[in-house]
Amino acid sequence: MEAITAEELQKTFKVKQKKKGLKASLATFVKTEYKEVEAVKGISFQVKEGEVLAFIGPNGAGKSTTIKMLTGILYPDGGRMSVLGLSPTRDRKKLAYEIGTVFGQKEQLWTHLTPYDNFMFFGKVYDLGEKETVSRIEEMAESFELGSFINTPVRNLSLGQRIRCEITASLIHRPKILFLDEPTIGLDPVVKENIREFIKKLNRQYNTTIFLTSHDVGDIEKLCKRMIIINNGKVVMDDAMDNLKYNYLNRKQVEVRLKEDAEIKLKEGVQLIKNKGLERRFEVDTKKCQVNELLSLIDGDNIMDVNISNIPLEKIITEIYKR
Amino acid sequence: MRFDNCTERKKIVVKNPAKKYYYIFRVSFMENLQYPLNCILGFLSYFIMIFLFFQLWNYIYGDASKVIAGYTRTQMIWYVIFTEIMWFGTRNATLTGGMSRDIKSGTVAYAMNKPYRYPLYILSKYFGEIGFRFLLYFLMGSIMGVVMLGNIPAFRFTTVVWVLPVILSGLLVNSLIRICISLLAFWVEDSLPFQWIYDKLLIVIGIMFPVEVFPKILQPAIRLSPIYAVTYGPAKLLVDFSFEVYRQVLLVQLGYLFTFSVLLLLGYRKGVKKLNVNGG
Numbered sequence: 001m002e003a004i005t006a007e008e009l010q011k012t013f014k015v016k017q018k019k020k021g022l023k024a025s026l027a028t029f030v031k032t033e034y035k036e037v038e039a040v041k042g043i044s045f046q047v048k049e050g051e052v053l054a055f056i057g058p059n060g061a062g063k064s065t066t067i068k069m070l071t072g073i074l075y076p077d078g079g080r081m082s083v084l085g086l087s088p089t090r091d092r093k094k095l096a097y098e099i100g101t102v103f104g105q106k107e108q109l110w111t112h113l114t115p116y117d118n119f120m121f122f123g124k125v126y127d128l129g130e131k132e133t134v135s136r137i138e139e140m141a142e143s144f145e146l147g148s149f150i151n152t153p154v155r156n157l158s159l160g161q162r163i164r165c166e167i168t169a170s171l172i173h174r175p176k177i178l179f180l181d182e183p184t185i186g187l188d189p190v191v192k193e194n195i196r197e198f199i200k201k202l203n204r205q206y207n208t209t210i211f212l213t214s215h216d217v218g219d220i221e222k223l224c225k226r227m228i229i230i231n232n233g234k235v236v237m238d239d240a241m242d243n244l245k246y247n248y249l250n251r252k253q254v255e256v257r258l259k260e261d262a263e264i265k266l267k268e269g270v271q272l273i274k275n276k277g278l279e280r281r282f283e284v285d286t287k288k289c290q291v292n293e294l295l296s297l298i299d300g301d302n303i304m305d306v307n308i309s310n311i312p313l314e315k316i317i318t319e320i321y322k323r
Numbered sequence: 324m325r326f327d328n329c330t331e332r333k334k335i336v337v338k339n340p341a342k343k344y345y346y347i348f349r350v351s352f353m354e355n356l357q358y359p360l361n362c363i364l365g366f367l368s369y370f371i372m373i374f375l376f377f378q379l380w381n382y383i384y385g386d387a388s389k390v391i392a393g394y395t396r397t398q399m400i401w402y403v404i405f406t407e408i409m410w411f412g413t414r415n416a417t418l419t420g421g422m423s424r425d426i427k428s429g430t431v432a433y434a435m436n437k438p439y440r441y442p443l444y445i446l447s448k449y450f451g452e453i454g455f456r457f458l459l460y461f462l463m464g465s466i467m468g469v470v471m472l473g474n475i476p477a478f479r480f481t482t483v484v485w486v487l488p489v490i491l492s493g494l495l496v497n498s499l500i501r502i503c504i505s506l507l508a509f510w511v512e513d514s515l516p517f518q519w520i521y522d523k524l525l526i527v528i529g530i531m532f533p534v535e536v537f538p539k540i541l542q543p544a545i546r547l548s549p550i551y552a553v554t555y556g557p558a559k560l561l562v563d564f565s566f567e568v569y570r571q572v573l574l575v576q577l578g579y580l581f582t583f584s585v586l587l588l589l590g591y592r593k594g595v596k597k598l599n600v601n602g603g
Binding site: 073075092096097099101106110112113117124125126 | 353433596
């Protein structure tokens with residue numbers, strides 16, 4: 001069964017318009033003008049159970065609006081959607097037992113209580129028995145390494161500790177789908193890695209479907225097998241990460257440090273993107289020109305150092321955003 | 324056109340729905356036990372208010388044996404002690420500014436994908452927040468009254484048992500009114516002015532003076548108002564219990580509980596459809 005199905009989802013917001021100045025402010029008092037903003041313009045996609053999907057796009061693309069429709073927070077203006085066979089708008093309460101959500105900087109924990117008390121609270125909210133909740137807390141405290149601060153009030157925790165607790169709280173009830181909106185924002189690399197490992201384990205062990213939005217390319221690269229990119233309210237790309245890499249990573253970056261300044265004649269498929277002192281950086285389209293062909297254009301005795309790397313995924317994504 | 328479609332509906336059994344709201348109340352109660360100093364400092368304001376009313380009514384009565392609007396001086400001051408307990412012991416930003424802010428900012432949306440109903444969650448949280456404070460005010464206010472005035476004339480402890488459901492219903496009616504006012508934030512820029520109007524009506528009509536003090540022409544309207552159910556009813560019954568007044572107050576309270584519950588349900592359902600949660 002498909003975990004998530006979205007067909008031609010649409011959402012339009014009415015945004016108040018006000019011209020600048022005192023006169024305009026007074027005019028607004030009498031007659032308010034609105035502008036319609038189409039945040040989502042007919043998005044369609046399906047997510048299989050157990051999939052780990054990156055749902056990304058530039059700021060204002062419509063990704064958070066889409067997640068909010070899928071989790072029942074917003075009502076769509078058009079289209080169809082179903083999550084685990086349920087309607088997010090009509091069956092919101094039933095769906096709540098099956099999904100977990102972690103929304104960026106939105107806190108859901110009681111700040112003056114300890115994480116342990118918070119987890120017990122969420123266990124009750126999701127109608128889990130006490131023994132089951134305690135066992136779940138112990139399991140996740142070990143996986144997430146929460147032991148050292150599980151009995152410290154949340155307000156005294158660091159950001160990284162707090163976010164780990166936020167994610168743990170959203171997993172108490174073993175949701176079938178986990179919606180993560182910027183889960184690693186503001187975290188140090190070690191903690192980010194811990195969280196990524198846990199999410200991977202969650203997916204492997206329990207076949208939890210992961211629906212991730214993130215601006216952190218590391219999250220996307222290390223967690224997701226498939227990526228949907230949206231921009232201006234529409235899907236611009238929906239493909240497996242392997243295909244993405246195959247289609248876009250035919251380009252390589254070659255950095256060359258010369259011993260002496262020299263002019264290098266370029267050929268088709270080679271682009272010079274940096275020329276500073278004795279350093280040259282080329283972008284090579286390997287469909288048109290191989291790396292060794294480029295290197296053969298340079299006098300071998302004049303080469304001090306060569307570094308060959310893939311085009312960063314971030315750059316690929318940025319180019320797709322600009323489409 | 325808004326619509327969505329599902330090929331299959333799952334049936335999920337929800338266990339003990341009331342239990343989770345009790346737990347929300349309990350956790351909120353626990354969290355607010357972290358603020359004992361707030362309660363104690365707040366009591367100073369209450370003490371000053373009662374002291375002022377004590378002096379005021381002493382001056383108005385002049386002679387302790389005088390009766391005004393059916394109240395002796397002792398009964399009148401005890402009335403104000405209890406109505407001020409209802410005021411000070413239940414004052415809290417959760418149902419007013421807090422809820423209004425949640426709606427305006429869209430934070431309410433993040434409660435919508437939890438398996439509880441936001442208005443009931445807020446209600447449970449609120450009662451947890453005021454629980455300890457209200458009990459403390461009730462105890463301290465009663466002790467203060469006994470020290471200043473002696474016992475309530477003709478008071479029996481069994482009266483408290485009868486009046487307890489009236490007090491709780493009064494608190495609930497007050498909470499439902501405040502929630503309904505806060506729901507206006509779905510439609511207006513700021514619902515706090517409406518809270519302010521309700522506060523002032525409560526103070527003038529329900530706290531400072533019993534209904535009997537007002538001109539006879541206004542009394543029927545006041546007896547039908549929710550303020551009669553929130554403050555006057557419980558305080559009057561504690562000070563001068565009668566089954567006739569008890570039946571009247573309970574009837575008015577039940578009427579308002581039903582009315583405001585329906586308003587809340589309809590208002591919330593309509594309001595969430597208007598929710599506009601921008602940004603990621």
